[in-house]
Amino acid sequence: MARRHSAQKGIIGEVLARLDHPTAAEVYEEVRKNFPQISLGTVYRNLSLMAENGELLRLYFPEAPDRFDPNAYEHYHAVCLRCGRIFDTDRTVPGELIGKIDQAVEACTGVRVESRVMIFSGVCKACQSGGRTQENL
Amino acid sequence: MARRHSAQKGIIGEVLARLDHPTAAEVYEEVRKNFPQISLGTVYRNLSLMAENGELLRLYFPEAPDRFDPNAYEHYHAVCLRCGRIFDTDRTVPGELIGKIDQAVEACTGVRVESRVMIFSGVCKACQSGGRTQENL
DNA sequence: TTAAATAATAGTAATGATTACTATTATTAA
DNA sequence: TTAATAATAGTAATCATTACTATTATTTAA
Numbered sequence: 282m283a284r285r286h287s288a289q290k291g292i293i294g295e296v297l298a299r300l301d302h303p304t305a306a307e308v309y310e311e312v313r314k315n316f317p318q319i320s321l322g323t324v325y326r327n328l329s330l331m332a333e334n335g336e337l338l339r340l341y342f343p344e345a346p347d348r349f350d351p352n353a354y355e356h357y358h359a360v361c362l363r364c365g366r367i368f369d370t371d372r373t374v375p376g377e378l379i380g381k382i383d384q385a386v387e388a389c390t391g392v393r394v395e396s397r398v399m400i401f402s403g404v405c406k407a408c409q410s411g412g413r414t415q416e417n418l
Numbered sequence: 419m420a421r422r423h424s425a426q427k428g429i430i431g432e433v434l435a436r437l438d439h440p441t442a443a444e445v446y447e448e449v450r451k452n453f454p455q456i457s458l459g460t461v462y463r464n465l466s467l468m469a470e471n472g473e474l475l476r477l478y479f480p481e482a483p484d485r486f487d488p489n490a491y492e493h494y495h496a497v498c499l500r501c502g503r504i505f506d507t508d509r510t511v512p513g514e515l516i517g518k519i520d521q522a523v524e525a526c527t528g529v530r531v532e533s534r535v536m537i538f539s540g541v542c543k544a545c546q547s548g549g550r551t552q553e554n555l
Numbered sequence: 556t557t558a559a560a561t562a563a564t565a566g567t568a569a570t571g572a573t574t575a576c577t578a579t580t581a582t583t584a585a
Numbered sequence: 586t587t588a589a590t591a592a593t594a595g596t597a598a599t600c601a602t603t604a605c606t607a608t609t610a611t612t613t614a615a
Contacts, residue, residue, distance in 0.1 A: 392497075
């Protein structure tokens with residue numbers, strides 16, 4: 282059965298694909314350019330609903346607002362400490378590696394792992410070689 | 419050189435060791451029993467300072483207030499979805515397993531990983547066998 | 556089709572965690 | 586034993602997010 286989307290949901294989904302792991306506020310600012318009457322609450326509500334539906338991922342960063350990812354398949358994220366950009370892992374990082382970690386965690390905590398939140402931080406390739414910063418992307 | 423602690427810092431550290439991964443508010447309530455004049459701001463300030471000093475860990479849970487762990491060595495956490503308890507991994511989970519994940523992440527994102535935030539969720543042993551809930555710990 | 560039922564919205568208020576600020580008190584050092 | 590420094594209590598401010606409400610849009614079914 283085809284999933285029925287509200288008008289704004291469609292717009293939000295489309296904007297999400299154009300921006301790079303935006304926050305709700307960033308989605309709001311972008312959507313507002315073409316639909317000035319939209320409200321931040323509507324953006325939050327639709328993003329939250331779509332995340333619950335498994336249509337997108339909600340990402341939890343320490344000391345920062347949540348971000349949203351239109352790619353709902355299981356993958357993880359690495360953030361560059363210099364330029365702030367966020368990079369997706371591909372499907373190779375889950376798979377057996379995640380299974381091994383889950384096993385190790387279960388072995389020493391007793392918790393049968395069902396899901397995980399993981400954020401990696403470091404320095405991206407461009408910043409390693411070019412000395413880039415948040416300012417000179 | 420011996421690290422000089424303020425009075426409250428000592429009290430906070432001591433309370434932290436007795437409670438199980440408490441939030442700042444929980445530390446505050448506990449400390450208040452013996453030092454009723456302490457303020458929540460002081461608790462936050464000291465916990466934050468101690469975390470910056472590497473004397474304790476600040477833990478970031480999705481959709482929940484931060485928690486604090488007096489064990490500052492590198493380890494990770496698993497939370498039980500039924501009873502809410504938080505379990506520590508021991509030192510075996512870092513080590514080579516973390517190194518492998520870091521490598522895999524670097525391979526597909528280009529980010530040289532320096533640190534990570536990881537929270538595992540699932541069902542703990544007691545809840546698996548006893549059908550325990552948050553209510554009947 | 557059109558009136559009743561349902562869903563979504565804009566706008567705003569409320570909440571919760573955390574930090575910032577300020578005047579005061581305690582601690583250290585010369 | 587005073588001057589400089591640090592820490593504190595108490596409160597205000599901030600930021601992300603959710604809740605609420607009156608209104609508007611959409612669907613349904615007679």
